[in-house]
Amino acid sequence: MEGKKVSERSGTLDDDPFSGRHPTSHERLTGKPWDASYHDGAPPWDIGRPQPAIVRVASKVGFAGAVLDAGCGTGENALHVASMGLPVLGVDVAETALAIARQKAADRGIDVEFAAADAVHLDRLERKFETVLDCGLFHTFDGDERTRYVASLASVTEHDGTLYVLCFSDEGDDTGPHPVSRQELRAAFNPASGWTVAAIEPDRVQTRYHDDTGAPAWFATIKRS
Numbered sequence: 050m051e052g053k054k055v056s057e058r059s060g061t062l063d064d065d066p067f068s069g070r071h072p073t074s075h076e077r078l079t080g081k082p083w084d085a086s087y088h089d090g091a092p093p094w095d096i097g098r099p100q101p102a103i104v105r106v107a108s109k110v111g112f113a114g115a116v117l118d119a120g121c122g123t124g125e126n127a128l129h130v131a132s133m134g135l136p137v138l139g140v141d142v143a144e145t146a147l148a149i150a151r152q153k154a155a156d157r158g159i160d161v162e163f164a165a166a167d168a169v170h171l172d173r174l175e176r177k178f179e180t181v182l183d184c185g186l187f188h189t190f191d192g193d194e195r196t197r198y199v200a201s202l203a204s205v206t207e208h209d210g211t212l213y214v215l216c217f218s219d220e221g222d223d224t225g226p227h228p229v230s231r232q233e234l235r236a237a238f239n240p241a242s243g244w245t246v247a248a249i250e251p252d253r254v255q256t257r258y259h260d261d262t263g264a265p266a267w268f269a270t271i272k273r274s
């Protein structure tokens with residue numbers, strides 16, 4: 050796969066590692082499907098436990114209703130929220146990550162659902178959620194893709210529902226790859242796109258390659274209008 054050019058359209062490689070979907074900008078850039086990140090052990094973001102920011106907010110604010118974890122990876126955040134008794138669906142395009150997530154759920158005896166879905170076409174789920182988590186997905190999208198993702202999130206979030214976005218920030222030392230600014234968050238999530246930003250707080254994202262303090266992040270609380 051390495052060295053082969055991944056075109057804007059899927060289906061141009063010998064076998065289609067994108068299962069018929071449009072490769073994301075990240076996949077076109079790296080020349081690999083997201084799934085490949087999970088083939089040789091844990092990828093850099095997969096810390097084997099929920100992100101502290103999600104744990105903190107889940108216990109302090111308390112998530113409500115049906116919860117969607119968009120780009121759930123191997124499911125630590127979804128599993129954490131499900132273990133608090135909420136109905137949770139984690140979606141991802143990486144089948145390998147989903148298989149690991151399902152195995153963790155079985156091993157831990159946690160009732161949670163994991164499904165393959167493209168986050169830019171969440172309307173295809175034909176479901177609605179009161180709470181949506183994005184832990185490390187928004188910052189992987191570029192330009193038009195962001196617009197499509199924001200609309201897709203709006204299509205599955207109940208009126209007055211809450212979206213939490215934890216993403217790499219562009220402020221501070223040792224920023225993660227693809228950091229975003231507060232302005233970019235505000236530009237993406239605005240009243241015209243069906244969202245009102247309630248807060249954007251500085252936070253931290255743990256990774257496997259940063260020290261214990263993690264990387265600078267934004268924790269955004271965004272309401273569906």
Ligand SMILES: C[S@@+](CC[C@H](N)C(=O)[O-])C[C@H]1O[C@@H](n2cnc3c(N)ncnc32)[C@H](O)[C@@H]1O
Nearest residue numbers: 083094120121122141142143166167168184185
């Ligand atoms: C940086 S990882 C974060 C994973 C997980 N949230 C975590 O905190 O460990 C981004 C995840 O989003 C998934 N992803 C990327 N593009 C996606 C898309 N269009 N639809 C659904 N998932 C996507 C990737 O497969 C990957 O698992």
